[in-house]
Amino acid sequence: MTLSPWLAPIVWDGTYNLDILNEQFHQRGVRIGLTTFVIRKYKIFIQNFLQSAEKFFMTGHKVSYYVFTDDINAIPNINLREGRSLEVLKVTGYKRWQDITMRRMQLIRDLISERVINEVDYIVCVDVDFEFRDSVGVEILSDIFGVLHSDYFEKKRQAFTYERRDISAGYIPNDEGDFYYIGGFFGGTVKEVYKLTNHCHNAMMQDKAxxxxxxxxxxxxxxxxxxxxxxxxxxxxxxxxxYFSGNPAVVKRKRVVHVPKQYSEVRD
Ligand SMILES: CC(=O)N[C@H]1[C@@H](OP(=O)(O)OP(=O)(O)OC[C@H]2O[C@@H](n3ccc(=O)[nH]c3=O)[C@H](O)[C@@H]2O)O[C@H](CO)[C@H](O)[C@@H]1O
Ligand SMILES: [Mn+2]
Incomplete structure (x- = not known):
């Protein structure tokens, strides 16, 4: 499937010409932000994350990394390619890993409204336990985009693990839902990512109440x-x-992969 029912492109290898897209995005002088979070024990992932992003993420474009961390000293000083910069932002961590992952919405929202709105055109928000293994370029950019979850892209809506309690602000009825998207990779224009993060943060606060x-x-x-x-x-x-989802032939290029982690080692 290469087009959603509302005619949004579904980006697979072979559906686009990167040279043409690069030309278009260079003409516009597009700047791209990449946010990630390194709180508590997740510092073990950051070096590989940044080094692999330097190799494969938006090669040839202007990139600003925004790394949120509770330990500034844990962020390695790596050599960045021309046109790329790294900013480390100090934040306080939460005790529960669930709060750490959820509070990313608020922190990204605030970063956008405080300043990023003037620094980049697009912002991409990803987990730190990822490794870039192959090219991830401007073909991903659009007003607002999400990524299909590797476990569910071939499954039917009934199998999707949506929130099913109707009192929750995350509720999706059984007969609705288009795809199952991952939480660890989304992005878009700063304006649209502001809307998404603000909306999700408010929904989480509503549920918390x-x-x-x-x-x-x-x-x-x-x-x-x-x-x-x-x-x-x-x-x-x-x-x-x-790779827990197997190795199907239809997924020819594994451009970004999860780095396997021992939950007991990083989350307690
Ligand atoms: C690939 C993917 O879709 N991942 C999502 C998935 O689980 P994951 O198991 O991939 O979540 P995770 O443990 O990677 O946590 C998400 C991210 O939060 C940060 N972090 C988390 C805990 C911590 O102690 N320190 C820290 O820095 C870190 O950047 C990490 O990558 O579901 C989570 C919610 O349950 C989030 O939606 C994740 O984005
Ligand atoms: Mn993750």
Missing amino acids: INIEALWHDESYVNRYFLYHKPTKILSPEYTWN
């Missing part, structure tokens, strides 16, 4: 957001492959 938390935390709220605010581009699971 009645003492509930959606099944898959921020990921559940992202799925709900995309149901009612359809993404303008959808990235195939090439853009975040998890």
